[in-house]
Amino acid sequence: MNDSRLDAGSINEIKPGKMKRVDVGNGKRILICHLDDGFYAVDDMCTHEDASLYLGCLHGDRVHCSLHGGEFNVRTGEAVTEPAETPLQTYPVSIANGRILVQV
Numbered sequence: 001m002n003d004s005r006l007d008a009g010s011i012n013e014i015k016p017g018k019m020k021r022v023d024v025g026n027g028k029r030i031l032i033c034h035l036d037d038g039f040y041a042v043d044d045m046c047t048h049e050d051a052s053l054y055l056g057c058l059h060g061d062r063v064h065c066s067l068h069g070g071e072f073n074v075r076t077g078e079a080v081t082e083p084a085e086t087p088l089q090t091y092p093v094s095i096a097n098g099r100i101l102v103q104v
Helices: none
Strands: 005-010 019-025 028-035 038-043 057-059 062-064 071-073 079-081 093-096 099-103
Touching: 005 019, 005 028, 028 099, 038 093, 062 079
Parallel strands: none
Antiparallel strands: 005 099, 019 028, 028 038, 057 062, 062 071, 071 079, 093 099
16 A cells, blocks of 8 residues: 555644545545544544535544534544444654545
């Protein structure tokens, strides 16, 4: 697999406790979540049913799906609230020169 780093924008674009959806191509999108201890990246689509998690909300380290109420830990991708059972894919994030870089 050929990994690449995606420039997801400036660290100043996403306030703590907020999210940003980024298109990585071929219809795939990821969420960048700004927590108190840094930035995390996960798939945007709920694993229970194809719904954008960006339409939900971020509470602490959990993103809440607005469709059926499933929740995921954005640090680990773990499904923490039913009906979600399958974890989200997570992506390593680094910061360079004030930019959020995601390994995809």
